[in-house]
Amino acid sequence: MVDLNHLSNDGRTYIACKTLPENGGLFAYVAVTVGGNTGCWVNCCGRPIPTPVVKPIDLKVEMSSAPKKICEQEDKVYQLTAEVRAILSNRRSQESRMLTYEFFKRLLNNIEQEMLSEEDPNSTACHDPHVEALLEKLIVESKGCENFNPRLFKRIKMLSLLKKRLKNMLQEIEDRNQKLSNHVIASTSPILSLLSPASTCSNSMTEMMWQGALMEKPTSKMADTLAKTYPACVVKMLLALLARERRKIINQLQVKQENLVASVKRDLFNEIKKGIMAYKVARQEWVDVMRVVMHYNKIKESLAEKDLGGSSNNTKSDYLQETIHKEIEDTKKRLDKGNRKNEKLQDDICELNKSIHVITEKIELEQVQAEDQLRAFQNEICTEKSLIMNRTQTISKLEKMVKATQK
Structure with a gap:
């Protein structure tokens, strides 16, 4: 040790x-x-x-x-x-994030308008101050790069670069919102009936099939005859086999029908969601158009009330009217584009309704075929019962004949 x-x-x-x-x-x-x-x-x-x-x-x-x-x-x-x-403490509220997203979208729209006005040499549209500030920041950031000369870059190129950055930011926001919505849907999936219809929807036809097939049992007389003719284990096995086969057939029909209904409802849910988003976009375009029209009417009324006699005033009025007309034309173009989107959406909805109608007819046909098949199975069971009865009667007659011959 x-x-x-x-x-x-x-x-x-x-x-x-x-x-x-x-x-x-x-x-x-x-x-x-x-x-x-x-x-x-x-x-x-x-x-x-x-x-x-x-x-x-x-x-x-x-x-x-x-x-x-x-x-x-x-x-x-x-x-x-x-x-x-x-x-979480540094995270903004839902309202502020939504307002920021809307601001970025409006800013992207303004950049597109700036690009259109740059392509038009006769354009007299005013520049957006927010876009100008962003362009200045972009130039300041680019000065740190080597071989950079702001004079060599046109305004349209700088606007294009700024547009790409804003698009990337909007795409990141949309992806993040989509991921959050997917997490919410996944966490609340048992509540949403459109995502799990088989567990929440009641099918009367399926319940009727179950009750009619599973509750089908031999009569007491038939059970006694089978018990006398065959061992109890054989009779029990026969009844279990019949019930298992009926259950297997009904399960196959039920799964097929539930899958079809779930796919139809899933497609319908996605189409409705897309339609709502397209409607929101079209409504926003309409609101922008109405805002421009109301602003134009106010300016027109104010000019009508005032007495503009000088040529300079007339020139300013013409310039203002031309600017307003230009804005109205641009807004009308966006409105036409939104109307075309709405028409395409209506066509898609009609096609979806047609497909739903066809699928509904298929479901009804499947239900009729299932009922016919169930009826055929029940008839076959009744036929087997009658054959068993005939055989038992024949056996009883043969037993009596054997007893008579023995005596």
Whole structure:
């Protein structure tokens, strides 16, 4: 036995072992200090002494790492919770995010109008101050690049670059919203009947088929005859086989019908969602057109009330009217585009209604075929029952004849 002593990492526990002379045994000493933040050791007289020094002959004592792992896990959870709270505290509200998204869309529309006006040399449209500020920032950012000369770049190219950046930002926002909506739909899928119709919709035809097929059992007389003619295990197996086959057929028909209904409802839900989005876009275009028209009417009324006799005033009025007419023409173009989208959407809705009508007819035909097939199965069961009755009667007659011959 090797002599050893051990001191814990915190300096509060001391262990020492010593072999007795002439192999008389082993002596072990354990000392623990409590109180205070550090180890406090005293000698036999009660005087403080330094902390024992660990020697190289000490054995390595392995300590359990479970509490340390638990503490590390708790620290990680606390850190993750703090990070999530920090992110959520900096997140804007839903209304502000929606307003930002609408602002970016309007800004993108204004950039497109600026590009159209740049292509037209006779255009007299006013520049958007927000677009001008963004162009200035873009030029300042581009000055840091090597071999950059703002004079070599036309305004249309800078607008195109700015348009691409805004499109990327809008695409990121739409992708993030789509992911959030997908998570919401996935978390609330048991509530949405369009996503799981088989578990929430009641099918009277299927219930009738189940009741008519599964509750079909032999009569008491037939059961007695089968029990007398065949062993009980054979009769039980026969009834179980009949019930299993009926259940298998009905399950196949039910799964086929539920899959068809689910696919139809899923397609209908997607088309309705697309139609609502197209309607919102068209309505926004209409609101923009009405805003321009109302603004034009107000300006026209104010000009009619005032007496503009000078040529300079007439020139300003003509310039203002030309600008307003230009804006109205651009808005009409957007309105025509929205109307074409609406017409295409109406055509798609008509096609969808036709496809739904065809699928509904197919479902009704499948239901009629299922009922006919079920009726045929029931007739076959009745035929088998009558055959079994005839056989039992024949068996009883033969038994009587055998008894008569034996007598």
